[in-house]
Amino acid sequence: MQFAPTSFMLRITDLQLPLEHSDDELREAILQRLGIPAAALLHYTIFKRSSDARKKTAISFIYTLDIDVADEADVMRRLKNDRHVGKTPDTSYQFVAQAPAKLSTRPLVIGFGPCGIFAALILAQMGFRPIILERGKVVRERTKDTWGLWRKRDLKPESNVQFGEGGAGTFSDGKLYSQVKDPKHYGRKVLTEFVKADAPPEILYINKPHIGTFRLVKMVEQMRATIEELGGEFRFESKVESLDLKDGKVRGVSLANGEYLASDQVVLAIGHSARDTFQMLYDSGVYMEAKPFSIGFRIEHPQSIIDRARFGPYAGHPLLGAADYKLVHHCSNGRSVYSFCMCPGGTVVAATSEPNRVVTNGMSQYSRNERNANSGIVVGITPADYPGHPLAGIEFQRHWESRAFELGGGTYDAPGQLVGDFLANRASTEFGSVQPSYKPGVHLGNLDTALPDYAIAAIREAIPFFDKQIKGFSMADAVLTGVETRTSSPVRIRRRDDTLQSINTVGLYPAGEGAGYAGGIMSAAIDGIRVAEAVALSMTGDSPKVSA
Template sequence: MQFGEGGAGTFSDGKLYSQVKDPKQYSRKVLNEFVAAGAPEEILYVSKPHIGTFKLVAMVEKMRAQIIELGGEIRFSSRVDDLHIEDGQITGVTLADGEKLYSKHIAIAIGHSARDTFEMLHNKGVYIEAKPFSVGFRIEHEQSAIDKARFGPNAGNEILGAADYKLVHHCKNGRSVYSFCMCPGGTVVAATSEEHRVVTNGMSQYSRNERNANSAIVVGIDPSDYPGGPLAGIEFQRKLESLAYELGGSNYDAPAQTVGAFLRNETPEKLGTVEPSFKPGIKLTNLADALPDFCIEAIREAIPAFNRKIKGFAFDDALLTGVETRTSAPINIKRDNDSLESINTKGLYPAGEGAGYAGGIMSAAIDGIKIAEAMALSINSKTAL
């Protein structure tokens, strides 16, 4: 779910909007490229464009075909296992099968869950910092309940479609809790990338017509919560994901709890009216054991606060499923503000979510364009010399 053609964003709601500053209007180029690849033209003018998983898959296939037509080469199942660095300059890479590829300009856009590659980069001396990210649960409501709360008597009107929401609450303990990757008419999906661990994510199709709405409800954390060096956030994530695996029954079912039971600190005996969408299945348990106490305290404060904004959000039968740990990369591969190269490895261009410079499809695409331009400028300047 976290890797492969299209990256982790393939299995999502396919949201095509972001909050990044875009004075050069890169986002317009991205949207035009997406339409050329088969996205509906409405993404050029609706306020919150999205395309869903199935359309994204077909679009990325078309993009791949265009890259090949233009002379590019795509290699699947070709993990980079080593970097060649001479006097602080990148000169090439070694693949898992032993093949070596040589270049002094290499973009590294590895996504937010490439933990083995993070470790390899750190071991090679590429400068990395730990950075803030967020952890929490997925919450599910019946989509009709969210529609009614958001649209009132107009709920169900096909012009409006499935309602979404965006929520944030600043807690008494100094933490912030917010909704993330809200998927109207979607499903909660399994997104682990390592054995004996459980991770949740959310996705929607273009139609957004599944029974439930879901979103992550997450708590912001920072390196002071997981001291131990640049890669300590990875171990923090792994600990929570392993615990979720155990709480779910050690069979890749996810631990879950009704919202009412969570707020009362009880273990629910049965589900209510909200049917879980997570596959392969869920195990009812007490999620108070799934996250650090400060996270549980913050989420318990936030859900009633969200209920004041969206009536029914704290509905007893709504369902929480754990754990959501991959909101963004736990590291930042620092780069120079001007050249966009790694600050201590010339010719290496950290890009996108895995480098800590994006947080979604649009921001990652925009960052990719910036990196491509920076590499082209560097190559042209060296060619001129």
């Protein structure tokens, strides 16, 4: 069976087979669904495969398949009323413009996380030779610096989980799925480019693809090389100090090293933790507003607990891998608590970018074979919880990150508490069966003052509720680690719906998670594509309108 993209005419959806089936059985199921002899099936490939674990004793795979047959017209005529058989949509990417032979200026892309990567890549593929400015280091040097915090408590404020080549998504589970609307199949373009950069080919068809940190490092390097081959230029350790604005238009940027770069098109893909850049933009008059985000803790369980709860007797089956979950509870105090960035078989990581603060996040490798499962258990908050200044959410985050540093002992250890003790509001003194994965370490105590009272109350209410869905979720010696504050950007840099430019700064394109228009690798990458198209259309004088 082949998985490489090809040209197909028919698509079958919702084809269900038992978990353990052969390729021959899949082929036979296709023949039966289409009512054709074996000789008429020329080729097929898997477009999507997901598992159905609603019946834990009979877990199955659900397929969407693209198919070549000998007589397509006959099949379509016979099955015209079958809603599970139809024409294969065209998911190929179509460039909206091509750069002119002579460019008056080159577009600047600030930030090289998922959004910046795809903004730069698409611009480069269209011939616009972007200049990419990244305040952090190249990904391998950045990885060494990040391990310096985890192993030696040595924080580098410009080179860490948040800053550097690849962005915050590099140190994550590498999830490549999103719930954003994608009528132009930009997500397929993202996955295809990742596979070209040596991602596992199966990300093209599995339902919840992920890559993991080690593979992401290599892929980011390959994508940088591709952009350079197409004329793109990189400046690492190049922090943007100020914007050059004139009559409401961007004319260029000044870097911290004193260098000035002229450009009429600047893509702002700075990520959700560029707090000093948010301040600079606000001081420059770029319009922004506070937006909702979430705060909470990381929770760790043995992965085997999650596997048994989700897969029953099939727990540990190699075709299923490590189980995940998605949970939400609407609390009596009006708050909502939900699982965030669930990392099967992963670790909790130190994710601060500022001295004397503690921030947690989750990370997995491609294998997802670590002992523990971890997830954020977070509470939704709104600007009503931090009223006033558009940047008040940043100060709110800083307050609780500083409190976590204090509760952790002031050494970049994270404060922690066993779930049983947290529910009973008593301090923890020793670990049980679950050993925390956070490095440098976890300092046990009481998390009662690690978050606002309403957040603590909401999480205490939600955990027993989650136990009804995932048996063992409220196990007494599961571990909570604080604090999770960087769930998304606390600001939105408003942009026009038609041109994607700042509503009050022509030529400035707020993009991705930092600007408040994405949440995760896939949605950020898709937004990078959309913004690149808007820049290209602006530079070629074509219609400025872009897809919704």
